[in-house]
Amino acid sequence: MEYGSHNMLSPEEARRFAALARERAPSDSLEDRIIGKLKSKGLIRMTTSIRFWTLPRLTGALAAAVVLLAIGFGMGKWQSRPAQGHAEQSLFALFLYDSPEMAPDDSSRVMEYVNWAKSIRQSKRTISGEKLEDGGRVLRREQGQVAIHDGYLTDEKNMLGGYFLIQAADFEEAAKIATSCPHLKHGGVIELRQIARI
Amino acid sequence: MKILSTYLAKLADRRLVNNFLAQRDEQSFRALYHRHTPALYQLALRLVGWNVHEAEEVVQETWMRAAEALGKFRWESSLRSWLSGIAINRCRELYRQRARQSHELVAEQLVEENSAANNFERLDLEQAIAVLPNGYRQVLVLHDVEGYTHEEISRLLDIEVGTSKSQLSRARSSVRASLQDLAAKA
Numbered sequence: 001m002e003y004g005s006h007n008m009l010s011p012e013e014a015r016r017f018a019a020l021a022r023e024r025a026p027s028d029s030l031e032d033r034i035i036g037k038l039k040s041k042g043l044i045r046m047t048t049s050i051r052f053w054t055l056p057r058l059t060g061a062l063a064a065a066v067v068l069l070a071i072g073f074g075m076g077k078w079q080s081r082p083a084q085g086h087a088e089q090s091l092f093a094l095f096l097y098d099s100p101e102m103a104p105d106d107s108s109r110v111m112e113y114v115n116w117a118k119s120i121r122q123s124k125r126t127i128s129g130e131k132l133e134d135g136g137r138v139l140r141r142e143q144g145q146v147a148i149h150d151g152y153l154t155d156e157k158n159m160l161g162g163y164f165l166i167q168a169a170d171f172e173e174a175a176k177i178a179t180s181c182p183h184l185k186h187g188g189v190i191e192l193r194q195i196a197r198i
Numbered sequence: 199m200k201i202l203s204t205y206l207a208k209l210a211d212r213r214l215v216n217n218f219l220a221q222r223d224e225q226s227f228r229a230l231y232h233r234h235t236p237a238l239y240q241l242a243l244r245l246v247g248w249n250v251h252e253a254e255e256v257v258q259e260t261w262m263r264a265a266e267a268l269g270k271f272r273w274e275s276s277l278r279s280w281l282s283g284i285a286i287n288r289c290r291e292l293y294r295q296r297a298r299q300s301h302e303l304v305a306e307q308l309v310e311e312n313s314a315a316n317n318f319e320r321l322d323l324e325q326a327i328a329v330l331p332n333g334y335r336q337v338l339v340l341h342d343v344e345g346y347t348h349e350e351i352s353r354l355l356d357i358e359v360g361t362s363k364s365q366l367s368r369a370r371s372s373v374r375a376s377l378q379d380l381a382a383k384a
Contacts (some may be wrong), residue, residue, distance in 0.1 A: 009342065009368040013374075016323050017342045024243060030254050031231055034261050035224055043265040045222045100217045151232030159229070171357035 002073040025149055050151045089125075089167040092174040094181065098161045112182040120166060120177065129164045161188075166197070204276070211277040219269055234278060238285050243287040244339045247328045252292055260285045282344070286336070286354055293332045304370065326376035334369035341366050 009017065039045040120127045138149045152159060164181075168174035171194065178190050202271075214233065218226040235257060242256035263284050271280060325342075327335060336355060340346040341362070346354070348362040355362070 007370050009370065013370075016319065019320060020323065020343055021240060021320075022343075024240040025236055026239045026254050026257060027250075030257065031228070031235075034231070034258050035227065037258070037262060038227065038265055041262070041266075043222070043262075044224055044227055048238075100213045149236070151228070159225075 028150060036131060090174075090197070092166050092168050092171075092178075093193045093195060094164045094166065094178050095160060095193065096162050096164070096183050096189040097189040097191065098159050099159075099187050099189060109182070110187065112185075114184055116180065117164070119180075125177070126167045127164060129162060135187065201336075207278075208273070208276060212273070214272070214338060215268055215277065227265070234281055235261075237278065238281055241282055241339070241344065242285050242289060244324075244343065245336060246292060247335070248324070252296075256285050256288045256292070259288045263288075283354055284316065286340070289336070290355070320381045322377055323373070325380065326373045329376060330372055331371055334365050334372060337362055337365040338369035339374065 035044060039046055061132055117127055117129070136152045138151055138153050139146055141147070142148075146185075164173065168177055169191070174192055174194070178184075178192050181190060182188055208354060211233075214226065218230055220226075238260055239257050242253040242260075246252040246256065260281055264281055267323050271277070275283075327338060330338065337351060340351050340354065341348070348359045348366075351357070351362045352359045357365075
């Protein structure tokens with residue numbers, strides 16, 4: 001059966017072709033297998049065995065977050081009492097995004113983040129941070145079902161590397177604190193959000 | 199709008215590629231991988247007739263070759279087209295190496311991969327495509343599913359434009375016949 005003189009697709013046939021999936025996630029293990037092979041051929045550089053140093057595009061802020069844990073800042077614990085000497089405070093999140101132009105982190109940059117966090121602490125403000133592990137999942141509804149994809153919701157310019165939580169009276173004060181974060185000096189971007197009180 | 203989104207996509211790819219070439223690290227590779235692999239894998243699956251193992255092998259080999267050659271990529275096409283070209287070449291190599299896959303095995307793997315969709319209309323069409331001879335299937339998938347022109351297909355497959363058109367016509371006829379058979383059995 002021929003549709004038309006040149007065997008064109010009918011509108012119904014074109015609709016059926018258009019409805020076919022254009023993407024499909026392979027098995028979870030494929031990505032790691034490929035990376036392993038690329039490393040063995042020297043097409044991806046090998047990294048050290050200490051995991052947080054091997055997150056290559058993550059900023060010194062992530063390393064700083066680990067150091068914060070080590071010096072007892074309390075990873076991930078929001079201190080509910082207001083810092084001493086400050087009026088009623090709100091909690092703000094600083095989301096630290098890398099940019100492609102940023103140089104890889106090194107030990108001197110790590111110390112900048114650590115010293116910055118210390119200086120915030122010394123001003124009697126609560127500060128904490130969290131390290132983001134490599135790898136992630138993106139969930140969204142596709143064709144009526146929830147699809148789970150490996151990877152990140154990666155903006156073409158930036159990738160989320162880590163975050164800090166700080167106390168401040170209001171956005172203006174939080175922004176003023178954030179402007180002193182060394183992440184900006186190194187070409188990164190910070191998104192500042194207030195944590196909702198529920 | 200499509201021109202703008204194509205331009206932005208190319209810009210995004212350039213940044214990711216430049217980043218990978220500069221860093222040669224896992225994270226920058228993973229960014230490229232996540233961006234392009236789902237489309238490459240779906241293309242490979244259809245071209246190899248839904249053999250999951252072979253499709254993953256195609257994707258793996260595509261990235262191995264791409265990682266070596268990315269430094270020489272001149273951006274005369276989109277990154278996706280270039281990667282797809284590598285995948286298509288690998289599929290053709292596989293065709294030459296392997297024996298013909300049985301139709302029963304194809305049907306089984308198709309159902310397994312598409313079981314979540316519960317869309318029998320889509321299943322039938324995928325099955326009709328999967329049982330085509332390799333040459334017909336390549337041209338039909340590239341033209342009617344992926345949207346390549348006959349000129350692009352002729353370059354990708356190293357065939358004449360006229361050959362691409364005639365194979366497409368025969369592929370469509372064959373798919374129609376398969377769908378009629380499947381409808382008759384239902």
